[in-house]
Amino acid sequence: MLDLRQYSCLGEALRAALDRWPDRTCLIEADRERESARLTYSQFRQAALPLASAFERAGFREGSRAAILMTNQSKWLISAYAIFFVGGVLVPLDYKLSPREQLALLAHAQAEVLVIEYHLWRALMQSPEFATLSVGTVLVTEAPAGADLAEAQRWEEFRDSREPTFVPRRRHDPACIVYSSGTMGRPKGCVLTHENYLEQCMALTSLYPFWPGVRYLSILPTNHAIDFMVGFIGPFVCGATVVHLRTLRPEYIREAFSRYQITYMTLVPAILKALEQNLRQRFSDLPASRQTVLKGLIGLNRALTRSRPRVRISRALLKQVHEAFGGELRALFVGGAFTEPSTLQFFYDLGIPVANAYGCTEAGTAITVNDLKPFRADTVGKPLPGTEIKILDVGDDGIGQVAVRGKTVMSHYLDDPELTAQTIVDGWLLTGDLGRIDPTGHLQLFGRVRNMVVTEEGKNVYPEEIEAAFEGLPVKEACVFASNYVWQERKMTGEQLVLVIHPEPGKPIPEDLAAHISSSNRRLLNYKRVGGYLVWEQDFPRTASLKIKRTELAAQIREKLGREQVAPL
Amino acid sequence: MTLDQTTEEILRLASEHFKVPRAQLSATDDFFNKLGINSLEALDLLTRLEQHFHIELPDYELQGVSDFRTLAERIQSRL
Numbered sequence: 001m002l003d004l005r006q007y008s009c010l011g012e013a014l015r016a017a018l019d020r021w022p023d024r025t026c027l028i029e030a031d032r033e034r035e036s037a038r039l040t041y042s043q044f045r046q047a048a049l050p051l052a053s054a055f056e057r058a059g060f061r062e063g064s065r066a067a068i069l070m071t072n073q074s075k076w077l078i079s080a081y082a083i084f085f086v087g088g089v090l091v092p093l094d095y096k097l098s099p100r101e102q103l104a105l106l107a108h109a110q111a112e113v114l115v116i117e118y119h120l121w122r123a124l125m126q127s128p129e130f131a132t133l134s135v136g137t138v139l140v141t142e143a144p145a146g147a148d149l150a151e152a153q154r155w156e157e158f159r160d161s162r163e164p165t166f167v168p169r170r171r172h173d174p175a176c177i178v179y180s181s182g183t184m185g186r187p188k189g190c191v192l193t194h195e196n197y198l199e200q201c202m203a204l205t206s207l208y209p210f211w212p213g214v215r216y217l218s219i220l221p222t223n224h225a226i227d228f229m230v231g232f233i234g235p236f237v238c239g240a241t242v243v244h245l246r247t248l249r250p251e252y253i254r255e256a257f258s259r260y261q262i263t264y265m266t267l268v269p270a271i272l273k274a275l276e277q278n279l280r281q282r283f284s285d286l287p288a289s290r291q292t293v294l295k296g297l298i299g300l301n302r303a304l305t306r307s308r309p310r311v312r313i314s315r316a317l318l319k320q321v322h323e324a325f326g327g328e329l330r331a332l333f334v335g336g337a338f339t340e341p342s343t344l345q346f347f348y349d350l351g352i353p354v355a356n357a358y359g360c361t362e363a364g365t366a367i368t369v370n371d372l373k374p375f376r377a378d379t380v381g382k383p384l385p386g387t388e389i390k391i392l393d394v395g396d397d398g399i400g401q402v403a404v405r406g407k408t409v410m411s412h413y414l415d416d417p418e419l420t421a422q423t424i425v426d427g428w429l430l431t432g433d434l435g436r437i438d439p440t441g442h443l444q445l446f447g448r449v450r451n452m453v454v455t456e457e458g459k460n461v462y463p464e465e466i467e468a469a470f471e472g473l474p475v476k477e478a479c480v481f482a483s484n485y486v487w488q489e490r491k492m493t494g495e496q497l498v499l500v501i502h503p504e505p506g507k508p509i510p511e512d513l514a515a516h517i518s519s520s521n522r523r524l525l526n527y528k529r530v531g532g533y534l535v536w537e538q539d540f541p542r543t544a545s546l547k548i549k550r551t552e553l554a555a556q557i558r559e560k561l562g563r564e565q566v567a568p569l
Numbered sequence: 570m571t572l573d574q575t576t577e578e579i580l581r582l583a584s585e586h587f588k589v590p591r592a593q594l595s596a597t598d599d600f601f602n603k604l605g606i607n608s609l610e611a612l613d614l615l616t617r618l619e620q621h622f623h624i625e626l627p628d629y630e631l632q633g634v635s636d637f638r639t640l641a642e643r644i645q646s647r648l
Contacts, residue, residue, distance in 0.1 A: 071628075071629065095629075095632075096632065098633060119627075119629050120629075123632075123633070246627075246628070247612075247627075247628050248609065248612060248628055249612045249613070249615075249616055249628070250609070250612075250613075251616070270607060270608075270609055271609065274609055456607070457607070457608065457609075518599070518602070521599075521602075522599050522602075522635060522636070525633070526599075526601040526607075526608060526635055527608070529601075529602075569602065
């Protein structure tokens, strides 16, 4: 691994990596059973430098912002490196957002360049808000011959053969602007510095080292802070190989494990659970005698790995299970949302440690991670080296808000000093999550202080952002809450969004209200939809400027109504 | 095959695959809600539809789609 203390910015570290391992494979791109690209570090450089040169000739300067809107693939990383090479600030955007949301974030970030896949560009062009796009240079990848690209250029043709000039950045300069939420309301653009990433990378690789020969399977979106770190920066500065899989379908993920002999992979709880269900099904399909043997071997493995993972022993005991995962898997990383301890234990007992991590974009990815010394399914691990955590406003049960301090904490929210001041107080980042530190230093999570939910797919949803979808309902007023914010049960499961409606006083509730709500709900992306609605017969408490006093309203609802009164949609 | 026929086939396959009575499904239904599935399970449906229609549907074809009719349009354009 490179000694990252020597480098001042990501571009410099990546450039050193390309020099250090020229003949090693850095990228494999697979689409289902087909392999569409395979690049060595040297070939990666050859692909990126003409792009960097073209950026330079097009007037892209130090500190200029360039957005990427792409699924996981080699051109994502090649473009990112070219942007860093010329001193740019990268804005990774979520390709799963709606075109309207993507356009809003592009405008907020003031991106000068947009690198985008053809199908996403086509969707943007068809959006009614397309005219608001103010990006100067748009580069479209993989556009079919003859496709109408409006004013955009083809990424594959945006090249200059002259040698580009490397533009170094300082450690405290912004490296990326990553949106943690706020697509429909107040955008939360986390400004993360080069130091944030370099420090995070050193901390993570000190616990889970990469080396030449390691193959990391990347399926989480690269725009997500986790994959950007563990599926790009981390493997590259260690000379490892990143395998991109352009589908999330479990059958192809399973195939990729054995085809590419994957060493590590990061996933969100929803995918981990799908893998668990598939394995459980396969186990239960075995003849009774083999099931008995398997249970015995799993029990033996559990006993032998109680204090720490023993990869070789587990692989020998549960050979067929490990072969199904390619035979080289050392650990799975899971994060982005709450994972059931039983799921973590299921994999650990099979000899596949799942490093359960907790973090947020504002803290530069991970805050705590399970170090497996020993494995704990009931916690999210200990703080990463160099990261401090403390619990604020501790209750009698030891639970309070988790605060974080360290070199990985973001610089600020883009163009929002007020929100920054509310979020980073005296150098401590307030996470909005409720936790407790146990006597061994492990963090356990118990819910949220904030009115928000995190889906099993790792998406943060803030109720205020989706309320606009319910404007026009035949009611006096309406607002959305996270159910666990209203009924605080100190748990991480059962999160859903609830629409609270106050009917027009003196009028009967319209018979088609539920149909109206369902229709409005459908306008939202599926993970942003409300799960049910609640009828509230009083005026919402409001401030002088007529904003809803949410804390007060939640307390009133909590006092009078129960969770069971939410009508499911 | 017309768009209506494609839609009808999708409704039949979804009903079989997720064991929801066909009579409870209609073309304009939100399939996430009606079938009670998440986005990963929706990808499962996509795989089933690929096998049936003998086409390949990239994951992104499901992006922003939540009703059977729009899904049928995406499939129809690849038949």
